[in-house]
Amino acid sequence: MRNLLIILAAALTITARAQTVELKQTQPEVFSTTNCIGCHGQSAMGGLGPPIAQTKLTREEFLTIVRQGKGMMPGSPVADLSDEKLDQIYTQVGDMPYVESQIPVAFKVASMLTTKSVMRIFLAVFAFAAVAALWGIRYWLRCAGLKELMPHIVKFGVLKSLWIVMKSFVVDGLLVKSLWQTNKFRWFMHGLMLYGMLGLLLADILLSISNPSRGDLDLTNPLKILPIVSGIALFTGVIYVMYRYKRDPYIDNGLTLGKDFLFVNLLLHTMISGFLTVTFNRMGLTGWIMTIYIYHLASITLLIGTAPFTRFQHAWVVPLMISLTRLTEAVTAGKVSLGFEREPSPGRHHKSERIVASVFAELGPEYSDDFNMRYYP
Ligand code: HEC
Known part of the structure; x- marks a missing residue:
């Protein structure tokens, strides 16, 4: 019984190996040699980037994204990744199994980005x-x-x-x-x-x-x-x-x-x-x-x-306050409202100006006209 099991196991291993060899012969492993795996994971189920196994993207869309980059993903120019290789990656990634449980926690964080x-x-x-x-x-x-x-x-x-x-x-x-x-x-x-x-x-x-x-x-x-x-x-x-x-x-x-x-x-x-x-x-x-x-x-x-x-x-x-200052000055100069310059005074600018002027006048005649009022937080 034990021997039988060993033989069975060996047979299974050999078939599995044969299958891998077959896969490798028809399609050289390219994906794992690229920098894609740094972000999309060895099994294409995501890392900091999203899973791309069983990608639903068309060949065109896929190529465009890889060439031009997307968001935080840098684009890969032809010099770094030939059209031929990229084509192989597309086929390979499309064939890789989508295993939900393999999506890493890192991606769940990164997917917010x-x-x-x-x-x-x-x-x-x-x-x-x-x-x-x-x-x-x-x-x-x-x-x-x-x-x-x-x-x-x-x-x-x-x-x-x-x-x-x-x-x-x-x-x-x-x-x-x-x-x-x-x-x-x-x-x-x-x-x-x-x-x-x-x-x-x-x-x-x-x-x-x-x-x-x-x-x-x-x-x-x-x-x-x-x-x-x-x-x-x-x-x-x-x-x-x-x-x-x-x-x-x-x-x-x-x-x-x-x-x-x-x-x-x-x-x-x-x-x-x-x-x-x-x-x-x-x-x-x-x-x-x-x-x-x-x-x-x-x-x-x-x-x-x-x-x-x-x-x-x-x-x-500041722009808002200055514009209101200019407006108040214009309204005052326009003399549209008698009493505008007296109490109750809207837009206190001209009053404040008078106060400042008197303070500066106290300092000396050379200061009297030399001030510029600004309001800001
Ligand atoms: C620096 C990390 C990084 C590298 C390296 C990287 N990617 Fe990405 N990739 C991302 C991120 C992040 C996104 C998601 C972009 C977004 O939606 O804003 C993404 C998105 C994609 C998408 C679109 C997925 C979708 O369904 O929208 C494809 C396809 C893709 N990458 C393929 C590749 C391939 C092929 C390579 C290698 C040539 C590669 N990426 C290298 C980070 C990377």
Whole structure:
């Protein structure tokens, strides 16, 4: 009986071997020799990437994804992986058994990081930040006396008011006129950050329209150049601000230093992790990509999620407050409402201005006209 079993076992082993040999003869094992297994697992049941055994993708779709990459998966150019090999991989992967129980835990974590779920996470964080930001804006509008100003705006002309506000958004907000007038160098450094950030935002919007699967793009592609140049600008600006935190004794206004610093730091981490992600992806450092990518996503999530509470909010509060200041000035100059300059005074700007003027006059005649009022959180 025992001997019989041994013979049976031996026979089974031989048949199994013969089958493997047969398989190998018709189809050389390619998949296990590629870097795909680093992310999709030895048995193609997933690792940090999804399972691709029994893939439902057509040959065309499969080839496109592998050539161009997708999300965090780097593309493989023909130089690294011939068309022939890729074809074999497709056939092989399609034939490999789909074993649910073999899907690793790592993938269950990583599956939260596909292009689609990242999009969802960001939408949620963004929605939260937007609601919190609106709540904050409500506070500032109340401080600015918008409610009291309203009836006078109607008399002054709603369209004219809108025009003044829009103009101020461009001149004071987008072009940052006040900084241009006080210090051209600081304006430039601030511009690196402001326009760098806008460039990144624009690139991201354009990319999600023209390249939703986030495949690899040529480095000479305008949609690649724009974010890289914007990123370098933003990075330079952030480094300069970090330097100022060390050197400028007046940077601490005594109120918001912690929030300012948090904003700049999160910006720095977002930039560094972003550059590392792109570089590692290009270099094909597959073992590190996911870790760095998670670091990058965490930085962005924190940056956006905390935006309404950090110095980030100056990006919308300051332009809003300046535009209201301009509007109040125009309404005052327009003399549409008698008593506007007296109590009860809507938009307290001109009153505050008078107070500041008198304080400066106390300091000496040379100061009397030399001030510029700004409101910001
Ligand atoms: C750095 C890790 C990594 C490497 C290396 C990698 N992949 Fe991927 N792959 C992924 C990730 C992550 C996804 C999911 C992308 C997404 O949906 O955002 C993916 C998706 C895919 C898909 C699409 C799956 C689907 O159903 O949508 C295919 C097909 C694929 N990879 C094949 C390959 C092949 C073939 C190779 C080797 C030439 C390879 N991958 C190398 C990480 C990798």
